[in-house]
Amino acid sequence: MTRQLLVSIGVALAFATVSVAPAMAQTKxxxxxxxxxxxxxxxxxxxxxxxSVGSATAQLLDGAxxxxxxxxxxxxxxxxxxxxxxxFGIQMSRALWFEVSGGWTRSNVESDIRNDFEDAFEExxxxxxxxxxxxGGVLRYFHDKGNSAWFLRGAAGWMRETAGGNTLTxxxxxxxxxxxWRHWWVTSRKGAANRVGLRLEGRADIRSGGISxxxxxxxxxxxxxxxxxxGF
Amino acid sequence: MIRRLAILTAVAAxxxxxxxxxxxxxxxxxxxxxxxxxxxxTKPVGYLITNRNVTGVTAAQLQSAVAGALGVWASPxxxxxxxxxxxxxxxxxDVDDGFTVIGFRSRPDLDRTLGATSFExxxxxxxxxxxxxxxxxxxxxxxxxxxDSTRFDVASVVTHEIGHLLGLGHSALGETxxxxxxxxxxxxxxxxxxxxxxxxxSVLDRSLQxxxxxxxxxxxxxxxxxxELGAISGRVTxxxxxxxxxxxxxxxxxxxxxxxxxSLNSNGEFVIAALVPGVYxxxxxxxxxxxxxxxxxxxxxxxxNFRVSYYTKQVAVPKGGTSGSIEIKVRAK
Numbered sequence: 076m077t078r079q080l081l082v083s084i085g086v087a088l089a090f091a092t093v094s095v096a097p098a099m100a101q102t103k104x105x106x107x108x109x110x111x112x113x114x115x116x117x118x119x120x121x122x123x124x125x126x127s128v129g130s131a132t133a134q135l136l137d138g139a140x141x142x143x144x145x146x147x148x149x150x151x152x153x154x155x156x157x158x159x160x161x162x163f164g165i166q167m168s169r170a171l172w173f174e175v176s177g178g179w180t181r182s183n184v185e186s187d188i189r190n191d192f193e194d195a196f197e198e199x200x201x202x203x204x205x206x207x208x209x210x211g212g213v214l215r216y217f218h219d220k221g222n223s224a225w226f227l228r229g230a231a232g233w234m235r236e237t238a239g240g241n242t243l244t245x246x247x248x249x250x251x252x253x254x255x256w257r258h259w260w261v262t263s264r265k266g267a268a269n270r271v272g273l274r275l276e277g278r279a280d281i282r283s284g285g286i287s288x289x290x291x292x293x294x295x296x297x298x299x300x301x302x303x304x305x306g307f
Numbered sequence: 308m309i310r311r312l313a314i315l316t317a318v319a320a321x322x323x324x325x326x327x328x329x330x331x332x333x334x335x336x337x338x339x340x341x342x343x344x345x346x347x348x349t350k351p352v353g354y355l356i357t358n359r360n361v362t363g364v365t366a367a368q369l370q371s372a373v374a375g376a377l378g379v380w381a382s383p384x385x386x387x388x389x390x391x392x393x394x395x396x397x398x399x400x401d402v403d404d405g406f407t408v409i410g411f412r413s414r415p416d417l418d419r420t421l422g423a424t425s426f427e428x429x430x431x432x433x434x435x436x437x438x439x440x441x442x443x444x445x446x447x448x449x450x451x452x453x454x455d456s457t458r459f460d461v462a463s464v465v466t467h468e469i470g471h472l473l474g475l476g477h478s479a480l481g482e483t484x485x486x487x488x489x490x491x492x493x494x495x496x497x498x499x500x501x502x503x504x505x506x507x508x509s510v511l512d513r514s515l516q517x518x519x520x521x522x523x524x525x526x527x528x529x530x531x532x533x534x535e536l537g538a539i540s541g542r543v544t545x546x547x548x549x550x551x552x553x554x555x556x557x558x559x560x561x562x563x564x565x566x567x568x569x570s571l572n573s574n575g576e577f578v579i580a581a582l583v584p585g586v587y588x589x590x591x592x593x594x595x596x597x598x599x600x601x602x603x604x605x606x607x608x609x610x611x612n613f614r615v616s617y618y619t620k621q622v623a624v625p626k627g628g629t630s631g632s633i634e635i636k637v638r639a640k
Contacts, residue, residue, distance in 0.1 A: 239623025
């Protein structure tokens with residue numbers, strides 16, 4: 076009798092725990108067991124801000140080898156770019172995640188031509204350029220309260236810039252860091268992903284290499300990213 | 308049958324109008340059975356030096372300058388070119404004798420010509436048999452290592468003439484202004500093959516510029532050059548019609564290099580070959596900075612009636628390929 080009662084209480088408690096769990100999950104994602112790593116898949120859009128990519132002057136030389144005639148001058152910039160990015164993250168500890176990401180951005184290379192030696196009209200010419208990236212990085216959440224959390228992210232990797240219908244390519248490295256915010260909209264969804272949310276991030280990218288337009292050294296560029304996040 | 312083709316530096320250049328495949332720069336060509344054949348050496352260039360000293364330059368110093376210039380033209384990577392010094396001779400340059408002779412002659416009648424190159428061409432095959440370079444000893448010359456401000460640098464002028472000897476015509480990559488006493492003063496240039504020399508004392512033309520390197524690579528480039536370099540091709544048009552003789556310049560803003568060519572037929576078509584892959588700005592201008600006959604035969608005058616213009620996009624030059632045909636629309640003056 077006593078044993079039957081204990082078993083009944085045990086089953087009842089277990090059932091109660093199981094049946095209560097979904098109610099708790101509506102306000103906060105259930106913590107993963109210590110041995111189980113969470114994973115996330117993200118897909119979203121990215122906007123890069125216009126950035127200067129250097130100036131150049133077409134010069135003729137005098138008999139001593141010094142510039143003597145400026146044939147024309149160029150100011151080059153990358154216009155605002157739009158693209159997509161997909162990330163896959165794996166949880167390393169409670170707040171630390173490792174992410175790999177791949178992205179594609181398209182923007183216009185714009186060159187302002189001025190001061191032509193023979194007084195040609197000043198004009199701006201442009202043509203499209205694409206950038207493909209593959210990066211790995213770490214992300215750390217903080218202020219993880221309720222369904223929202225802030226995070227810091229740093230990443231680095233490889234990039235390929237292409238122009239002329241992808242006939243011209245230039246490889247380089249890309250890295251950078253960002254600050255962002257993640258919010259779960261759904262935390263108890265049934266199916267493949269049990270959490271769905273939004274992640275917003277402001278970034279500062281650092282690039283070296285790729286297709287050069289006369290800029291020297293490392294290029295900096297701000298970017299904004301909005302991702303849909305699927306947690307598993 | 309042998310035909311003679313003369314190139315007179317700084318005064319007149321008889322160059323083929325319309326190279327076989329519309330190449331960059333002006334390259335020397337020869338009309339053979341109704342078609343133009345690009346001229347180049349298919350064997351090592353064997354040359355003799357006239358055994359005659361002039362004030363400031365001995366025959367041995369001239370030989371050294373010629374050997375140096377041939378070395379400079381052979382130095383770009385992917386260029387296959389060889390030469391051989393055959394000895395000193397009493398032969399004069401600029402004489403049809405089947406030998407390639409380089410030396411000084413006094414030609415006071417050519418008072419604006421520092422030097423000139425002439426060729427003997429096999430009229431059956433269209434290939435070089437021999438070429439002569441004469442340097443005009445009417446002028447004062449120097450072989451000083453760092454130049455002499457009162458004399459013309461023999462190594463610089465020889466480098467220009469050797470460019471002709473190897474098959475290059477003139478480049479228009481320079482700006483000049485008329486001199487009060489006649490002729491033109493170079494304000495600036497970016498090609499050894501520009502037809503007007505720097506003033507006395509300059510030694511800059513001992514070194515090739517990007518335009519010269521592209522030109523020599525286009526003629527003597529090896530298989531790697533085809534794989535590693537690219538080209539820009541297209542048309543220059545005015546109100547829809549092709550513009551002949553437009554000077555087309557490609558500027559690589561990453562390297563600062565300038566390489567130019569011409570539209571070489573009535574469709575206004577051009578090709579600028581042997582370019583380092585990258586993004587280029589393309590500018591078109593009428594030929595207005597040297598005597599026209601330094602570039603084109605008087606029977607084929609270039610169109611000069613248009614404004615300087617730019618192609619409306621940057622042009623991507625890929626490795627081993629072309630930009631795809633571009634159309635540069637110019638406006639009448």
